[in-house]
Amino acid sequence: MAFPVRPALFLLDGERAHTLTIDALALWAKAGTPLAAATPDARLRNTVAGIDFASPVGLAAGVDKDGRAIDGFFALGFGSVEIGTLTPLPQAGNPKPRLFRLVEDQAVINRMGFNNGGIDAALPRAAAAKRAGVLGINVGANKDATDRIADYVSGVAKAAAVADYVTINISSPNTPGLRDLQHGAALAELLAAARAAGDKPLFLKVAPDLDLAAIDDIARAAIDNRIDALIVNNTTVERPFGLLSKNAGETGGLSGLPLAQLARTRLGDFRKATGGALPLISAGGIGGAAEAYRRILSGASLVQLYTALVYQGPGLAARLNRELAALLARDGFASVGEAVGTGC
Numbered sequence: 446m447a448f449p450v451r452p453a454l455f456l457l458d459g460e461r462a463h464t465l466t467i468d469a470l471a472l473w474a475k476a477g478t479p480l481a482a483a484t485p486d487a488r489l490r491n492t493v494a495g496i497d498f499a500s501p502v503g504l505a506a507g508v509d510k511d512g513r514a515i516d517g518f519f520a521l522g523f524g525s526v527e528i529g530t531l532t533p534l535p536q537a538g539n540p541k542p543r544l545f546r547l548v549e550d551q552a553v554i555n556r557m558g559f560n561n562g563g564i565d566a567a568l569p570r571a572a573a574a575k576r577a578g579v580l581g582i583n584v585g586a587n588k589d590a591t592d593r594i595a596d597y598v599s600g601v602a603k604a605a606a607v608a609d610y611v612t613i614n615i616s617s618p619n620t621p622g623l624r625d626l627q628h629g630a631a632l633a634e635l636l637a638a639a640r641a642a643g644d645k646p647l648f649l650k651v652a653p654d655l656d657l658a659a660i661d662d663i664a665r666a667a668i669d670n671r672i673d674a675l676i677v678n679n680t681t682v683e684r685p686f687g688l689l690s691k692n693a694g695e696t697g698g699l700s701g702l703p704l705a706q707l708a709r710t711r712l713g714d715f716r717k718a719t720g721g722a723l724p725l726i727s728a729g730g731i732g733g734a735a736e737a738y739r740r741i742l743s744g745a746s747l748v749q750l751y752t753a754l755v756y757q758g759p760g761l762a763a764r765l766n767r768e769l770a771a772l773l774a775r776d777g778f779a780s781v782g783e784a785v786g787t788g789c
Contacts, residue, residue: 459544459553467509470517470759483763485524486770491781493724493746494646494673496609498579500524501741501781502765505728505749506583506612506650510560512567515574522763527749528571529583530614533599535563536587539619543697546755547690551732552701553752554692555680558619559585564603571607582608583650588620594635598642605643613639616652616679618698624652627663636670646673653678653704653711653729657718660711664718674724676749677715678708681729701752705730709743716744716789732757734768741769741781742788 454462485500492498503525504518512528519526538560545554561567564584571580584600586593597613604611615626615635626635640647649672651663667675680698688703708729715725727745731737732753740748754761769781778784 455546455548458542459546460541463544467514470514474514474517474520483522483766485522485766486773488770488773488778488780489524489766491746491785493726494610494648496579496646498524498747500578500762500766501745501747502737502762502769503527503579503581503726503747503749504762505751506530506581506614507555507557508751508754511562512570512574515571515576515580519577521759522766523578525579525581525747526576527581527583527612528567529561529612530559530585530617531561531564531567531582531600531604532559532585532587533564533590533596534587535566536561545692545695545697547688547692547701547703548756549689550693550701550703551752551756552688552690552699552703553755554695554697554699556619556695556697558588559617564600568603568607579609580607581610581612581648583612583614585614585617585620586623593623593626594638597635598638601639601642601647605645608645610646610648610673611643612648612650612676614650614679616650618652618654618680618682624654627651627655628659629662632663632666633670636666636672640670640672648672648674648676648726650676650679651715653681653707654683655711657714660714660718664715664723668719668722672723674726674746675715675719676726676728677711678704678729680704681707683707700729701756702730702732705732705736709740712740712743712745713789716786721786734765734772737765738769738772738784739788741784742786744786744789746781746785
């Protein structure tokens with residue numbers, strides 16, 4: 446699928462361009478235009494948390510928050526699509542503008558604030574999707590919730606009826622106080638309650654802005670509460686030296702190419718902290734097959750994309766599938782699973 450409209454989209458506000466892209470992809474799928482994505486090379490198959498992924502290349506949460514274009518994204522070649530973050534009640538999110546391209550840096554800063562139409566509106570779309578891969582649903586708490594753990598329990602219970610796996614998102618920097626749930630007794634209470642709320646594999650998405658003590662605490666709590674996988678990472682509130690864009694000073698979470706080094710470091714930190722006892726899914730700064738392969742060799746069972754799609758277009762997933770298969774074949778691996786962690 447060519448992407449000749451990118452220059453026109455880049456003339457628009459980032460959020461408006463994003464919305465139009467999702468709408469167009471949804472219409473493309475609804476019209477029956479998409480053909481089934483090419484079957485990925487058998488080397489790309491991997492089993493994580495008992496789920497068979499035909500490709501390790503997944504769409505990260507935040508791209509299709511409300512599950513409007515699930516069919517379309519699978520048709521682009523993603524082995525998994527994670528929708529959300531979805532909250533129990535509809536939520537407008539933070540004031541606009543709240544999404545900023547850093548074109549010179551191939552990055553994005555967002556302070557969206559869990560804007561979504563609510564989980565009850567999204568689940569029927571997810572259930573009706575003609576999905577050609579693994580569907581994840583990412584859940585969060587409403588900004589004004591008096592009991593955020595109750596919000597997560599509600600979200601997990603509802604999402605588990607539809608999803609192949611459910612992700613608890615406690616790592617967004619754009620909801621005040623949300624990241625406090627990554628620590629201590631609050632984390633243990635949340636994970637125990639969420640684990641009891643649904644019968645589908647449960648993933649936990651963590652922030653990159655953590656020290657080693659916090660990483661050890663999260664790893665221990667995740668193992669103790671039988672979390673099935675960790676998604677490492679969300680966006681960062683840090684600003685790496687050397688950003689060129691005029692938008693670099695905007696408040697919010699940074700994603701894209703400048704996050705790559707921090708994402709690699711945190712992947713290694715969590716690999717060490719978990720002792721390989723939990724599957725790890727790496728996100729942040731993955732823009733090509735070489736970087737995706739590097740993450741796999743460093744311990745990631747799967748990878749997820751978001752910002753790279755803004756700059757490289759919708760052909761990215763299919764290209765990564767082809768190139769990752771070639772890299773695995775070059776190095777004599779029969780599967781992704783054989784390659785995971787061999788570079789540690």
